[in-house]
Amino acid sequence: MTAPDLPDGLVAPSYDTTSLAAVLPAAAGAMGHELSTSTGLTAAGCRAALGLPDADRVVVVLVDGLGIRNLAERGGHAPFLRGLLRERGADAATLTSSFPSTTAAGLSILGTGTAPGRTGMLGYTQRNPATGRLAAVVQWKDLGDPADVQREPTVFEALVAAGARVTAPGPRKFAGSGMTQAALRGPAYVAAETFEQRVDATVAALRAPGGGQRLVYLYQGDVDKIGHGHGWDSWQWGDALESTDRELQRLLRSVPRGTLVLVTADHGQIKADLTTQWDVAADPALRPGVAMVGGEPRAAHVYTEPGTDPADVARRWAERLGDHAVVVLRERAVADGWFGPVAEHVLPSIGDVVVAMTGAATVVDSRVHSAAARALPGVHGSLTPHEMLVPLLTAVA
Numbered sequence: 001m002t003a004p005d006l007p008d009g010l011v012a013p014s015y016d017t018t019s020l021a022a023v024l025p026a027a028a029g030a031m032g033h034e035l036s037t038s039t040g041l042t043a044a045g046c047r048a049a050l051g052l053p054d055a056d057r058v059v060v061v062l063v064d065g066l067g068i069r070n071l072a073e074r075g076g077h078a079p080f081l082r083g084l085l086r087e088r089g090a091d092a093a094t095l096t097s098s099f100p101s102t103t104a105a106g107l108s109i110l111g112t113g114t115a116p117g118r119t120g121m122l123g124y125t126q127r128n129p130a131t132g133r134l135a136a137v138v139q140w141k142d143l144g145d146p147a148d149v150q151r152e153p154t155v156f157e158a159l160v161a162a163g164a165r166v167t168a169p170g171p172r173k174f175a176g177s178g179m180t181q182a183a184l185r186g187p188a189y190v191a192a193e194t195f196e197q198r199v200d201a202t203v204a205a206l207r208a209p210g211g212g213q214r215l216v217y218l219y220q221g222d223v224d225k226i227g228h229g230h231g232w233d234s235w236q237w238g239d240a241l242e243s244t245d246r247e248l249q250r251l252l253r254s255v256p257r258g259t260l261v262l263v264t265a266d267h268g269q270i271k272a273d274l275t276t277q278w279d280v281a282a283d284p285a286l287r288p289g290v291a292m293v294g295g296e297p298r299a300a301h302v303y304t305e306p307g308t309d310p311a312d313v314a315r316r317w318a319e320r321l322g323d324h325a326v327v328v329l330r331e332r333a334v335a336d337g338w339f340g341p342v343a344e345h346v347l348p349s350i351g352d353v354v355v356a357m358t359g360a361a362t363v364v365d366s367r368v369h370s371a372a373a374r375a376l377p378g379v380h381g382s383l384t385p386h387e388m389l390v391p392l393l394t395a396v397a
Contacts, residue, residue, distance in 0.1 A: 023110060072090075
């Protein structure tokens, strides 16, 4: 693979020790375990790169949608996290997310320590090669057996096999979901509906009687949800960040002494500019030869109709979108490492043409996207620093 040739100001995806993929292997290394992933990451190497101390108890917190630039620019709402960022330093506290910079891909590289090209989780929607239809990854609709799509072992599974007690508190509806079974399989799942209840469940898991090493994966989805609906520059988003910050400070005060707490995110967010939105269904330059558009408004998988030359579609899209997008053929995206190493069974799910929007532009398809979805102010998925750079904050109780 070669490094992507991207316009200035964009961030190339990374799946090495400077990326989100390194977090769980590093946590395993801090607990004294050795493991390696199919993309070459090792527990010891990741731990050294991220500078983590020894710990028998670890909490990995994933705040969905909290990019490090979002946090830095609205840090007045998060004094606790802002303090951790200041202590660690901006460079050490910054990791790179996946392409696309979205939950399905991000959680899959977190859980496995690999890359979307290995996990087969490539966006909000993607083509299911078995059916030829568009499948929803987060909802796991029309995608098939999670173990067939995502074939990589998870770091959680490795820790459980090594004797650690691994727990994941979360909403009951996610306990057996396809997304959980694919990207995050392994932990004992504890139903806890609110984030406050999940913090309580985390503390309980770490303080439960008995010895042995313990790791808890703690997910917080409110920041991303509010950002989509109101924008990350809204007062509602500030309130969501404030409540998250308070609960994480309470977490650190409540866990057993010596517990290592790691706070990261799967991606950040930007505010969409709806004056630079293109609708494939209504655009005569974009629609011809296109069977389906997957991915998300900031990062599209364009699947061409049989008999259509993808190069023709890529050329027309590049001409139509101009400086508002980076448009490449699948082969180029794979060769340049956008998805990391790509497994053979994953390749057909990648778009024939791959599109990364720049600035605050979006591309939608009103044949599948509702009016409400097209009007969402908060979006992510592409290669801007706000979307791609995520925090790694550390604290020891």
